[in-house]
Amino acid sequence: MSEQVAAAWRLLPDYLxxxxxxxxxxxxxxxxxxxxLAVLAARRPAFAxxxxxxxxxxxxxxxxxxxxxxxxxxxxLSSLSGAWLGVTFPALGFLPSLLALTLYALLPIxxxxxTGLAGVDRAVVEAAKGVGMTPAQxxxxxxxxxxxxxxxAGVRTAAVWTIGAATLATPIGxxxxxxxxxxxxxTENWVFVLFGCAASAGLAFFVDQALGLVERGAAxxxxxxxxxxxxxxxxxxxxxxxxxxRPGGSSYTIGAKNFSEQFILAELMSKxxxxxxxRVKRTEGLGSAIAWRALVSGEIDAYVDYSGTLWxxxxxxxxxxxxxxxxxxxxxxxKTEHGVDVLxxxxxxxxxxxxxxxxxxxxxxxxxxxDLSRRAPQLVLGADIEFLDRPEWAALRQAYGLDFRDRxxxxxxxMYRALGGGEVDVISGFSSDGRILADDLLALxxxxxxxxxxxxxILVSPRRAQDQTLLRALQPLVGAIDVxxxxxxxxxxxxxxxxxxxxxxxxxxxxxxxTAARSR
Amino acid sequence: xxxFDNLVLSYPGGARRALDHVSLSIPSGAFVALxxxxxxxxxxxxxxxxxxIDPTSGVVRVDGEDVxxxxxxxxxxxxxxxxxxxxxxxxxxxxxxxxxxxxLLGWPGPEIDARVRExxxxxxxxxDFSARAPAMLSGGQQQRVGVARALAARPSVMLxxxxxxxxxxxxxxxxxxxxxxxxxxxxxTTIMVTHDIQEAVLLADRIIVMEAGKPIADGGPRxxxxxxxxxxxxxxxxxxxxxxxxxxxxxGAADV
Numbered sequence: 046m047s048e049q050v051a052a053a054w055r056l057l058p059d060y061l062x063x064x065x066x067x068x069x070x071x072x073x074x075x076x077x078x079x080x081x082l083a084v085l086a087a088r089r090p091a092f093a094x095x096x097x098x099x100x101x102x103x104x105x106x107x108x109x110x111x112x113x114x115x116x117x118x119x120x121x122l123s124s125l126s127g128a129w130l131g132v133t134f135p136a137l138g139f140l141p142s143l144l145a146l147t148l149y150a151l152l153p154i155x156x157x158x159x160t161g162l163a164g165v166d167r168a169v170v171e172a173a174k175g176v177g178m179t180p181a182q183x184x185x186x187x188x189x190x191x192x193x194x195x196x197x198a199g200v201r202t203a204a205v206w207t208i209g210a211a212t213l214a215t216p217i218g219x220x221x222x223x224x225x226x227x228x229x230x231x232t233e234n235w236v237f238v239l240f241g242c243a244a245s246a247g248l249a250f251f252v253d254q255a256l257g258l259v260e261r262g263a264a265x266x267x268x269x270x271x272x273x274x275x276x277x278x279x280x281x282x283x284x285x286x287x288x289x290x291r292p293g294g295s296s297y298t299i300g301a302k303n304f305s306e307q308f309i310l311a312e313l314m315s316k317x318x319x320x321x322x323x324r325v326k327r328t329e330g331l332g333s334a335i336a337w338r339a340l341v342s343g344e345i346d347a348y349v350d351y352s353g354t355l356w357x358x359x360x361x362x363x364x365x366x367x368x369x370x371x372x373x374x375x376x377x378x379x380k381t382e383h384g385v386d387v388l389x390x391x392x393x394x395x396x397x398x399x400x401x402x403x404x405x406x407x408x409x410x411x412x413x414x415x416d417l418s419r420r421a422p423q424l425v426l427g428a429d430i431e432f433l434d435r436p437e438w439a440a441l442r443q444a445y446g447l448d449f450r451d452r453x454x455x456x457x458x459x460m461y462r463a464l465g466g467g468e469v470d471v472i473s474g475f476s477s478d479g480r481i482l483a484d485d486l487l488a489l490x491x492x493x494x495x496x497x498x499x500x501x502x503i504l505v506s507p508r509r510a511q512d513q514t515l516l517r518a519l520q521p522l523v524g525a526i527d528v529x530x531x532x533x534x535x536x537x538x539x540x541x542x543x544x545x546x547x548x549x550x551x552x553x554x555x556x557x558x559x560t561a562a563r564s565r
Numbered sequence: 566x567x568x569f570d571n572l573v574l575s576y577p578g579g580a581r582r583a584l585d586h587v588s589l590s591i592p593s594g595a596f597v598a599l600x601x602x603x604x605x606x607x608x609x610x611x612x613x614x615x616x617x618i619d620p621t622s623g624v625v626r627v628d629g630e631d632v633x634x635x636x637x638x639x640x641x642x643x644x645x646x647x648x649x650x651x652x653x654x655x656x657x658x659x660x661x662x663x664x665x666x667x668x669l670l671g672w673p674g675p676e677i678d679a680r681v682r683e684x685x686x687x688x689x690x691x692x693d694f695s696a697r698a699p700a701m702l703s704g705g706q707q708q709r710v711g712v713a714r715a716l717a718a719r720p721s722v723m724l725x726x727x728x729x730x731x732x733x734x735x736x737x738x739x740x741x742x743x744x745x746x747x748x749x750x751x752x753x754t755t756i757m758v759t760h761d762i763q764e765a766v767l768l769a770d771r772i773i774v775m776e777a778g779k780p781i782a783d784g785g786p787r788x789x790x791x792x793x794x795x796x797x798x799x800x801x802x803x804x805x806x807x808x809x810x811x812x813x814x815x816x817g818a819a820d821v
Contacts, residue, residue, distance in 0.1 A: 166652070169653075171650065173654070
């Protein structure tokens with residue numbers, strides 16, 4: 046437990062500073078956009094309804110979806126502006142997070158801005174006109190100061206929402222305190238989940254209190270309170286950002302998709318780069334397609350992906366050739382089409398597999414997917430969130446005519462729980478998963494070879510193709526991890542008792558790799 | 566000198582005109598009361614002078630200058646304006662409220678401070694009120710500050726829209742007399758909207774009765790009080806006379 050907490054503390058400067066910078070920028074942008082719009086809406090009520098309706102509509106979109114939607118939007122815009130103006134911008138990470146959070150923060154600022162300005166005593170506004178103030182003077186000298194407490198209350202709400210919602214930036218490649226939560230959820234590391242929640246709640250509390258001081262100062266017209274609150278915010282921001290100002294060499298970014306094995310491998314690659322003296326950032330919890338795009342555009346420098354995923358999802362191939370042919374074709378295609386280098390296979394496969402409890406499979410006399418297809422109409426399938434949309438599932442259905450009584454989607458961790466609890470009979474598991482060992486599960490045979498092979502491959506972004514530090518660090522990993530080593534490492538992170546952090550699992554894995562290499 | 570030349574004010578979709586071809590001339594130094602029922606156009610007429618309302622057609626001139634050619638804020642800094650709502654700025658002290666127009670005009674600091682002291686004396690408020698917040702004052706004191714604020718930049722014209730309407734009768738009476746004295750002392754031109762005929766009769770030199778956007782009577786209080794006036798005017802002017810008679814009768818009865 047204390048080891049987990051210590052591990053979480055070590056990551057705090059990195060996550061907190063990214064979280065603070067993102068939240069502060071989003072809030073500042075929302076203020077810059079929202080306040081003038083609020084003035085406009087207060088002056089011309091015709092604008093108020095459409096503006097507030099739009100802001101409310103944005104608020105009804107779930108935060109995660111809003112953040113995720115900016116990825117394809119920016120991708121399209123970036124390719125448009127690339128074609129017309131020769132300027133492209135990143136569709137992942139900071140920019141989409143900033144835009145989504147800014148939109149999110151807009152509602153309370155707009156609503157309280159309009160309410161505050163409309164609530165200023167009409168007699169006072171008439172007096173401002175009567176004494177000869179211009180509309181701008183009336184706004185700045187009279188209406189804004191009088192509406193300030195209500196406006197500040199809106200800013201407070203916006204700040205708390207933004208800090209909370211910023212944890213959702215992790216899946217679109219922006220580091221935040223959400224990294225604790227998302228990686229913790231994937232690896233069932235509840236210490237991490239709690240730590241992430243507590244950190245973002247603590248941050249929100251601090252900012253809320255400081256802004257509360259400013260709000261109170263605005264209401265009492267007490268300049269000292271306003272000053273003190275502002276000072277707290279500035280010092281807090283500087284402290285949070287300053288914590289990450291560590292010296293280091295050139296900076297690398299290692300990507301990871303959203304499951305334990307990816308976290309461990311990202312840590313392993315990061316460790317090796319750090320051993321070469323490099324400074325490494327991790328961009329974790331990425332969706333499959335997002336990770337690939339990020340690699341091609343150079344937003345991440347390297348990550349591990351699987352041959353079958355690349356073959357069907359990225360390359361859009363429907364045929365299933367032999368493993369060697371597939372690997373050679375992938376390497377050729379990646380290099381010629383996108384300049385991406387396939388450094389090599391780590392030495393194990395993480396294929397999709399139809400997985401059942403061994404006892405249940407025996408009871409139903411199922412050993413292969415062929416057998417499964419006869420029983421499927423009585424059974425419930427549990428799938429991870431991506432699987433049912435993937436070509437592998439289509440291929441499986443086509444090859445075996447699988448037709449289940451019901452299908453449910455889970456995140457990978459809860460999917461295994463559901464299988465253990467009997468809520469589902471079959472799951473779309475992964476062949477390198479440690480839980481296959483631990484839970485005494487059976488991966489069903491695929492006699493028709495419907496599922497392509499899934500060798501774990503290290504991919505290197507085009508801009509790092511000639512980077513000797515990166516190549517020196519990662520080359521030794523090729524062929525060094527067999528499926529048992531990977532399953533053990535995965536299990537050490539996924540199990541309930543004596544759970545390791547991905548970092549500790551990577552340490553253990555590296556040590557075992559060395560032993561294995563010596564005994565060879 | 567304030568002139569209204571064929572002033573028309575109509576609102577889109579409005580069935581009748583708020584001001585219907587009004588032409589009037591008010592000489593400098595006059596104290597004019599605008600009276601009439603609600604919706605008669607008296608407040609609209611007043612507000613065309615400092616362009617809180619712009620007429621649909623027609624011209625308003627102050628000292629010979631067409632007000633529509635002057636930027637509204639500049640015009641308003643030259644014309645005092647006090648109204649029933651008072652509208653003191655609650656986030657500013659009494660002194661800051663009074664100083665607001667001189668500040669807008671960029672007066673030097675010491676001159677503003679001296680002017681604030683002078684005005685507090687003029688409206689009969691103690692000097693130690695200057696640091697108070699408006700919320701700490703009574704209604705009558707607030708309107709005194711309102712009048713001081715309106716007079717701060719030494720305007721020659723004062724516009725007053727039912728300035729004492731929300732005050733209790735005693736305060737209203739005191740403030741009315743005090744203002745009339747200021748008007749004479751400073752040589753102001755005052756136009757005051759009121760629905761209180763008695764107040765108009767007691768304070769003004771000239772009363773203009775408005776109805777349906779037009780003046781229907783215009784003259785000194787004595788002229789309008791004559792029984793041969795227009796019957797609508799006579800009915801209106803009869804109110805203070807009857808009240809006075811009744812009060813007199815009751816006082817007489819009490820003496821017995």
